[in-house]
Amino acid sequence: MPPSPRTPRTRPPLLRDAELAGAFDHAARSYDTLVAANPGYHAQLRRSVRRLGLPPDGSGLRVLDLGCGTGASTAALAAVLPGADITAVDASAGMLRRAAARRRPRPVRFVHAPVERLAEAGVQGPFDAVFAAYLLRNTADPDAVLATARRLLAPHGRLAVHEYALSGRAVHRAVWTAVCGGLLLPVATLLGDGPLxxxxxxSVVAFDTAGALGRRVERAGFERVRVLPLPGWQTGITYTVVARRPDEAGCGGVDAEGPR
Structure with missing residues (x-):
């Protein structure tokens, strides 16, 4: 019997670049509704921001939110670092409009651009921190994205990658597949966003495991790389990878640690 079309073994080609941005444009109107069904989604983003290890109020710091989507990651940055100067970037105009419409106590600069065109869009470093939530696996060249983040960071600037990256254990892959195939995909299909x-x-099944993601960040020239799991139902599914740009090119090793 052939495998079910719902299994990852017969997964369709992943969306990339303009096609993916267009799918996010279409889904922007209902994206936050589906996010709200994910327990702990916003709290986990704030946890990843705190893992940057920046001063508590962020006063005087420049922070870049790469792939801000509808602004959940931007809101997490603003909540944890209320004094920071935040620039938020996304390739989807529809998602960015949603992000810009959110109320916030301090102005945020929103920029519509893919990562590879940030310079053309006027995004210039150095930044004290770069935050990238759910971005790398949705890019055609995650190594190029990390290289851009490193280039935009000041020496000793901090990086946090908040990403779905499976542990490598079958149970965590099974949980992810059950949630997507049994809950998210049926609802999204009714909303007309099944392809996204x-x-x-x-994209999660095809992307790095957590350990491989940490090694990828290390290869990009970051030091003090730590791979930190997130709690809740996404344990073994979602991680924060935190790292620092060194003064000079080099690697500092990868440490796997428990939740914080």
Whole structure:
């Protein structure tokens, strides 16, 4: 019997670049509704921001939010670092409009641009921190994204990658598949966004494991790389990888640690 079309073994090609941005444009109107069904989604983003290890209020710091989507990651940055100067970037105009419409106590600069065109869009470093939530696996060249982040950071600037990256254990892959195939995809299909959520499901399965993601960040020239799991139902599914740009090119090793 052939495998079910719902299994990752027969996953469709992943969406990339303009096609993916267009799918996010279409899904922007309902994206936050589906996010709200994910327990702990916003709290986990704030936890990843705190893991940057920046001063508590962020006063005087420049922070870049790469792939801000509808602004959940931007809101997490603003909540944890209320005094920071935040620039938020996304390739989807529809998602960015949603992000810009959110109320916030301090102005945020929003920029519509893919990562590879940040310089053309006027985004210039150095930044004290770069935060990238759910971005790397949705890019055609995650290594180029990390190289851009490193280039935009000041020496000793901090990086936090908040990402779905499976542990490598079968149970965590099974949980992810059950949630996507049994809950998210049916609802998204009713909303007309099935192709995007099929992409999001399979992009996680096709992407790095948590350990491989940490090694990828290290290869990009970051030091003090730590791979930190997040709690809740996404244990073994979602991680924060935190690292620092060195004064000079080099690697500092990868440490796997428990939740914080």
């Amino acid at each position: 959520y099929r992409h999001l499901w399979h």
